Structure formats: C-alpha cells, structure tokens
Amino acid sequence: MAAAEDEATSGAERRIWVADNKDIWRLAYTVSANEEDGTVTVEPLEGGEPVEMKVADTHPFDPSHALDLSDASQLNNLHEGPLLNLLIRRFRSDEIYTNVGGVLISINPYKFIPNLYTLGTTGKEAHSDGEPHVYGIAQQALDAMLDKRTTKNKNQSIVISGESGAGKTEASKHVMRFLINQSIKKEQEKAMIAKATKKSGGGGRRGSLVRQRSIGDDDAPGGGLDSPRTSSGGQLDRRLSLSPGSDRRGSVDRSGDRRGSIVAPSARMSTLAPTMSGKHQIQSTDIESKLMQSNVILEAFGNAKTVRNDNSSRFGKYIKLQYNEAGRMMQANTVHFLLEKSRLVSVADKERNYHVFYQVCKGMIGYEKQELMLKEPADYKFLAQGKCITISDEVDDCDDFKNLFLSMQECGVSDEELDCVWRMIAAILHLGNVTVEQDPENDQRAKLVSPEETEVEIEFIAELLGVDENTLQMSSTMHSTKSGRGSATWHPLKTSEVEDGVQALIKYMYHELFGWLVAKINEAHQLKTPETFKSFIGILDIFGFEIMKKNSFEQLCINFANEVLQQQFNQHIFVLEQRIYESEGLDWSVISFRDNQAIIDMIGKRPRGLLPICEEHVMLSAKRAADNNALVQAYHNAHALGDKVNEFYAKPRFQGPDFIINHFAGPVSYDTTSFIQKNKDA
Numbered sequence: 001m002a003a004a005e006d007e008a009t010s011g012a013e014r015r016i017w018v019a020d021n022k023d024i025w026r027l028a029y030t031v032s033a034n035e036e037d038g039t040v041t042v043e044p045l046e047g048g049e050p051v052e053m054k055v056a057d058t059h060p061f062d063p064s065h066a067l068d069l070s071d072a073s074q075l076n077n078l079h080e081g082p083l084l085n086l087l088i089r090r091f092r093s094d095e096i097y098t099n100v101g102g103v104l105i106s107i108n109p110y111k112f113i114p115n116l117y118t119l120g121t122t123g124k125e126a127h128s129d130g131e132p133h134v135y136g137i138a139q140q141a142l143d144a145m146l147d148k149r150t151t152k153n154k155n156q157s158i159v160i161s162g163e164s165g166a167g168k169t170e171a172s173k174h175v176m177r178f179l180i181n182q183s184i185k186k187e188q189e190k191a192m193i194a195k196a197t198k199k200s201g202g203g204g205r206r207g208s209l210v211r212q213r214s215i216g217d218d219d220a221p222g223g224g225l226d227s228p229r230t231s232s233g234g235q236l237d238r239r240l241s242l243s244p245g246s247d248r249r250g251s252v253d254r255s256g257d258r259r260g261s262i263v264a265p266s267a268r269m270s271t272l273a274p275t276m277s278g279k280h281q282i283q284s285t286d287i288e289s290k291l292m293q294s295n296v297i298l299e300a301f302g303n304a305k306t307v308r309n310d311n312s313s314r315f316g317k318y319i320k321l322q323y324n325e326a327g328r329m330m331q332a333n334t335v336h337f338l339l340e341k342s343r344l345v346s347v348a349d350k351e352r353n354y355h356v357f358y359q360v361c362k363g364m365i366g367y368e369k370q371e372l373m374l375k376e377p378a379d380y381k382f383l384a385q386g387k388c389i390t391i392s393d394e395v396d397d398c399d400d401f402k403n404l405f406l407s408m409q410e411c412g413v414s415d416e417e418l419d420c421v422w423r424m425i426a427a428i429l430h431l432g433n434v435t436v437e438q439d440p441e442n443d444q445r446a447k448l449v450s451p452e453e454t455e456v457e458i459e460f461i462a463e464l465l466g467v468d469e470n471t472l473q474m475s476s477t478m479h480s481t482k483s484g485r486g487s488a489t490w491h492p493l494k495t496s497e498v499e500d501g502v503q504a505l506i507k508y509m510y511h512e513l514f515g516w517l518v519a520k521i522n523e524a525h526q527l528k529t530p531e532t533f534k535s536f537i538g539i540l541d542i543f544g545f546e547i548m549k550k551n552s553f554e555q556l557c558i559n560f561a562n563e564v565l566q567q568q569f570n571q572h573i574f575v576l577e578q579r580i581y582e583s584e585g586l587d588w589s590v591i592s593f594r595d596n597q598a599i600i601d602m603i604g605k606r607p608r609g610l611l612p613i614c615e616e617h618v619m620l621s622a623k624r625a626a627d628n629n630a631l632v633q634a635y636h637n638a639h640a641l642g643d644k645v646n647e648f649y650a651k652p653r654f655q656g657p658d659f660i661i662n663h664f665a666g667p668v669s670y671d672t673t674s675f676i677q678k679n680k681d682a
Contacts, residue, residue: 015061017081018042018053025081027061070132071099097132103573104137108167117174119181134171138178141537146327156537161565163544163665165309172319172541173295179321179537180288183329190326287525289410291321291332294521296407300359300400301514302336304343305352307548310391314340314354315514316542316561322533330533332525336518338543338561340554341507342678345432347386348550354510355400357383358390360425363401372426372464373456382432382506411524413517424513427464428506430456436498439477445492446477448502476501500677545665553678556610556670559663560603563596566664570595596664599648603661608638618680626676628657635659635672 020026028042031050040058043050064075065082068090072083083100090098091107096116098105117135130136141156158175160168299311306312316338322331347353361377377383390397408418433454439447448458462472477498478490493501545562546555574593606612617631636659639649650660650667657672 015045016040016042017059017061017065017079019057025059025084027085070095071101072105073099073101095131097134099132101573102140103569104132104134106134106162106167106171108165117177119178134174135178138175138537139182142179142182142327145323145535145537155535157540158537159540159542159565159568161540161542161544161562161569164306164312164546166544168541168544169299169303169311169313172539173292175539176291176295176319176321180291180329183323183327184288186327287332287527288329290412290521290524293407293410294334294524296403297411297517297521298334298336300356300404301354301517302339304340304354305388305391307348307350310395311355313541313543314343316540319539319541321537321539323535323537324533325535330531331527333522334518334525336514338557339511339514341511342552342554344428344507344510345382345503347382348548349386350388351386352388352391353383353386355397356404356425357429358397359401359404360422361429362397363399363405364422368422372422373460374426374429379454380429380432383429411521413520417520421513421517423464424509427461428510430454430461430464431502431506434458434461434502436477436495436502438495446495446498448473448476448498476505545663547666547668551668551670552673553675555668556603556661559661559665559668560600560611563600563603563664567596567600594664598646599661599663602639602646602648608644610635613638614675614679617676621676621680628672628675631675632657632659632672 014029015027016030017025018028027045028051029045031041031043033040033055038055039052040055041050041052042058059079059081060077062076062082065077065085067075069075069086070090072078072086075082075086087098087105087107090096091109094109094113096107096109096113119135137158141158144154145156147154160171160175162168298317299313302313302315302317303311304314315336318335318337320333320335321329322333324330343353352358357380358377361374361380361383364372364374377389383389405418408421413421430450433451433456435449435451436446437449439445450456450458450461458472459469462469465472474490477493479493479497480488480490482488542561542565543558546558548555570593601609603610604612613634614631617627617634621627635649636651638644639646640651640659648662650662652658652660652669658669659672660667660669
C-alpha cells in the first residue's frame with residue numbers, strides 16, 4: 001500500500017504542463033531535463049513517444065491543479081494551463097460558472113440545464129448553496145449597495161463582457177431578473193409586516209399602484225429568460241413564455257408556452273388573482289414589469305443574426321437601476337452607444353440585418369401591411385444581401401413581431417407613435433431598393449428611381465417620410481452651398497455621391513429611431529413624479545471582442561472598447577488587489593500581467609493614434625474624394641516605418657488596404673476599405 005502511494009506521489013511530482021496546439025495546454029510526464037540548452041523531454045500521460053520541448057513552453061504542476069475547485073484563485077501556482085483545465089472539467093459536469101476571486105467566469109453551454117436559474121418566492125434559489133452563479137454576483141452588488149455599516153452610498157456596477165456568442169445578453173437579463181425578484185421580495189416582506197401589525201382588514205389593496213405578478217418556481221424550467229431547451233430530437237429549442245393571440249390590438253393569451261422566439265420576453269409575469277395566503281404572490285411595480293419588456297424592444301431593434309450568434313447585440317448599453325433607502329427598485333435609466341449603423345446597408349454573407357425588419361415583414365398582416373406596401377423580406381435588398389432570411393426553424397419572426405408589439409405598448413408607446421415607427425421601418429426598406437440614374441430631363445444631375453418590380457413610387461416613399469417627392473429628390477441629388485450674403489446655390493451630385501447620401505439617410509433615420517425608443521423606455525422606467533435616488537446598481541452589457549473574416553471600422557471600435565475594458569479589469573484585479581495586500585501588511589509576490597495601455601494609446605491617443613489620423617482624413621475628404629489608400633499608408637508611416645515601429649502594429653507583407661493590430665486577445669487584420677466613409681457616417 002505504501003509503495004503504491006509513493007508511486008502515485010512520484011507520478012504527481014513528475015507531471016508538468018506543456019503547450020499543445022490542439023488543447024492549448026495539457027499534462028505530461030517529465031522524462032529528463034537539460035539545463036544547459038533549456039529543454040525538457042516529456043512523455044504524454046496516455047503514453048507515446050517522448051518529445052523534447054523548451055522549458056519556456058512548460059509550467060510546473062501543483063497537486064491543487066487536480067482538485068475540483070469552485071474558485072480558481074485557490075489554485076496554487078495559478079497559470080493558464082491549470083485554469084483552462086479546471087474550467088473544462090467543471091463545464092463537462094454542467095458547472096458553467098467558476099469564480100476567480102471577485103470575477104465570475106461563465107461558459108455558454110448552448111443547451112438547457114435544469115434548475116440552473118430557479119427563482120421562487122419560497123424555497124431554494126439556484127445560488128443559495130454558495131456555488132458560483134450569476135445570481136451570486138448580483139447578490140454581492142445588492143449587499144454592497146445596501147451595506148448599513150457605512151453612511152456612504154456604495155453604488156455598484158456589474159460589467160458583463162466576453163466574445164460574441166459567449167452569452168452576455170442572457171447573463172445581463174439573468175442579473176436584472178434576479179434584482180427584480182429581490183426588489184419584489186423587499187416589498188412583500190414590508191407588506192407582510194404591515195399585515196401582521198394591522199388588527200383589522202379591509203381595503204388593503206384598494207388604490208394600490210402595484211399590480212399582482214408571479215415570478216416563481218412555477219416559471220419555465222431554468223428560470224425562463226430565453227433559456228435554450230433541448231427537444232426530444234436533441235435539437236436546440238428556445239421557448240417563449242408569452243404566446244400572443246391573433247388580433248393586433250386585441251386580448252392576448254399568455255398562458256401557453258411556445259417554441260421559437262429569439263427576442264422573447266425574458267420572464268413570465270402572468271397575472272394572479274389575489275389569494276388569502278399570499279404564498280406564491282409577489283407584487284411588482286410598473287418599473288419591474290416594464291424592465292423585462294424593454295429587453296424585447298432593444299433586442300428587436302438592436303440585435304441581429306451573425307455567423308457566430310443568432311441573437312448578437314450590435315450595440316452596447318448601460319442600465320442604471322435606482323433604489324430607495326429600503327432597497328426597493330424605483331427607477332431605471334438606459335444609455336446606449338456604438339449602434340452598428342453600417343449593418344443597415346451592408347450585411348455579410350450568412351448574416352441578417354436587425355431582427356425588427358424581418359419581424360415587421362412577416363408579422364404585420366392585412367390592411368396595415370398593404371397600406372405600407374410591405375412584402376416579404378427577400379424582396380428587400382438590404383435584407384436579402386446576406387442570403388439569410390430566417391434564423392432557424394426554431395425561430396418565428398411572425399410571433400416575435402406580436403411580442404414586440406405588446407412590449408412596446410407595455411412601455412407606453414401609443415398607437416399613433418407605433419404607426420410612425422412602422423412607417424419609418426417601411427421607408428427604410430423601400431429606400432434600400434431605390435436606384436440612382438441620370439435624369440432624362442437633365443443629364444447634369446442624377447435622379448432617384450424606384451424599380452418597376454417593387455411597385456413602390458418615390459412619391460410614396462416621400463409620403464412615408466412626411467415630405468413631397470420634389471423635396472426628397474432635391475435633397476438627395478443636389479448639394480447646397482451658402483454665400484457670404486446668405487444666398488444658397490445648388491450643385492448636382494454624382495451618382496456615387498447620391499447613393500452614399502441615400503445610405504447615410506437610412507443610417508441616420510434608424511439611429512434616431514433607436515435613440516427615440518430608448519428615450520421612450522427610459523420615460524416608462526421613471527416615476528410619474530420624478531425623484532432622485534442616490535443608490536444604484538449599473539449593468540454594462542457590451543459587445544465582445546470580435547475577429548471576423550473581414551474586420552472593418554466597426555470591429556476596430558468594438559475591439560478598442562474591449563481594450564479599455566480589459567485595462568479596467570487589470571486595474572481592478574491586479575493593481576488594486578496588490579495595494580490592498582500592501583496596506584494590510586500581507587506577504588505577496590508581484591503579479592506580472594500585460595499592460596495594454598500602449599495599444600490603447602496607439603489606437604486613440606493624439607496625434608499618432610489610428611482614430612485621430614482617421615479623423616484628419618475625414619476632414620480632408622470634405623474638400624476631395626475620400627482616399628482610404630492614403631489612410632492606410634498614413635497608418636504605416638506612423639507605426640511601421642523607421643524608428644516609429646510599434647510592437648503592437650504590423651504591416652502585411654503584400655501591399656493592400658490591410659493593417660494588423662496585436663490586441664490582448666490576439667492579432668486582428670483590419671481592412672481600411674470604407675474606413676473614412678464609415679467614420680463620417682456617409
């Protein structure tokens with residue numbers, strides 16, 4: 001027995017982490033080491049031929065690396081190898097959450113895991129056993145904000161980041177749903193105390209500003225929130241907790257469950273009749289109800305299918321949940337940024353434009369659809385160019401349109417405002433089909449022409465926009481300049497300039513529409529009598545780092561934002577933690593980490609930053625045609641020539657419109673084609 005233990009101990013001592021092309025890092029046995037040439041000979045754990053490797057491509061093994069730890073910071077000699085190994089071992093056991101100190105790592109399972117997101121008014125919640133969970137992060141933020149041991153307001157922010165498809169949008173909805181549930185519990189506890197102290201009943205609910213809702217254990221398995229489910233055939237199956245009826249403005253049956261929503265309401269909130277016991281009864285205010293409904297609107301207008309994600313957020317948002325002193329959620333405010341406007345006019349292969357266009361085309365029926373002269377999505381240039389009209393057999397754009405309509409009504413969008421929104425969507429679709437030709441009556445100027453097959457006249461598009469046809473034609477095909485005396489002179493634009501102008505108009509209209517919708521949502525999330533609340537929890541949902549087949553200006557902006565976010569992470573995790581150790585007089589060793597400030601400066605700092613240089617070329621393009629070739633050469637001159645060589649910048653071997661940035665997440669090649677036009681939204 002002792003001999004077997006000695007052999008096991010010896011085997012553990014011989015283990016070593018080695019770099020691997022397939023698994024990144026894997027365990028092996030040390031056979032021998034050569035200190036003179038800095039190499040080590042290793043043998044795979046499963047047996048095989050010994051391999052000689054550089055010591056730099058190895059890392060020592062520690063017995064803690066074999067333990068199933070819920071917090072990776074408890075690993076001795078922490079390194080990428082044992083960390084990845086721990087994550088994959090937990091993932092295979094359906095434990096998708098792992099703590100690393102104050103950071104939660106989440107790995108998207110792409111399947112339904114039973115009871116992972118249980119939220120009830122009674123009983124055990126999903127995170128109550130202390131295991132890592134997104135609810136645990138939300139609870140920590142709530143506890144820190146409500147900490148009574150200090151008189152200061154410890155406002156909190158939860159940053160949710162990761163690459164495209166990692167599950168950021170769903171995570172942010174789970175955080176919000178948990179905080180809503182906890183807020184409702186606060187009110188329920190208050191009501192129960194008031195009821196216990198009240199000796200006589202009567203009128204307890206009369207005149208209440210809250211409504212009865214249920215968010216409980218009887219909700220969809222896993223807590224709803226668009227949780228993926230596996231059907232009997234093993235296919236991914238997303239279910240919706242709200243099943244609209246057929247009439248546009250009629251009553252809705254919310255009792256059923258259905259398949260196929262990509263922008264489904266994120267929590268079931270079915271109305272309950274009052275009960276004597278109140279066991280399953282939770283009261284939710286308008287803010288708590290409308291918060292979840294607003295997700296449906298933002299996802300419809302701000303999310304799209306990409307090659308990596310069926311429901312990818314193409315904008316960033318910061319939601320501030322405001323609380324009163326008792327810990328009850330009272331108001332909310334959403335700030336949006338970096339909406340991907342270029343997607344409106346340029347959709348990559350196997351991707352879609354924003355969900356709302358397909359939902360309107362498929363879901364709107366009868367007189368209204370005829371009135372707006374809408375057809376099928378495939379009939380519109382900017383919807384068909386990605387060669388991807390439907391997301392999958394599991395997603396129904398028609399039903400999603402009904403859910404969108406209900407959510408917009410819930411958030412206070414009036415019927416008249418809804419009609420204006422649909423008119424704007426229709427105008428954008430019709431404008432996308434417009435072509436530009438030479439005016440047969442004036443060969444010096446261009447003219448907007450609607451293809452015969454669309455059966456939509458320019459006059460009708462102008463009517464949707466609230467102007468006459470002549471105004472639309474003039475503003476699209478002519479450019480005006482004012483003299484010193486204030487008189488205007490009109491100059492005809494080239495065909496290519498008119499086409500760029502129409503696309504710029506489409507992007508401008510949609511951006512303004514999106515901003516208006518966010519403003520309406522914020523209005524719905526405020527109290528009727530505005531108040532100021534000092535305590536808040538912020539939720540930042542930002543697109544993840546992107547490396548596409550073709551990376552353009554949008555990816556540069558997204559990845560720049562992620563570089564800044566990574567720096568904040570470094571500051572929080574490494575620098576501040578080390579300062580705490582110093583202040584407490586604890587023994588600690590300096591943690592080495594890659595400081596990405598040089599990359600941030602290379603992209604954004606004046607005068608040699610990539611974005612400032614692009615701004616200069618935008619100003620130059622006001623006097624002459626935009627020259628993206630000159631732009632990429634300016635980038636090379638600033639960062640890849642002579643004594644200006646930047647280690648984070650690379651010039652491709654062959655001449656072309658590309659340049660390379662060595663980001664913290666890896667090298668990315670950017671194509672500068674249309675950089676200048678995209679930067680000025682033209």
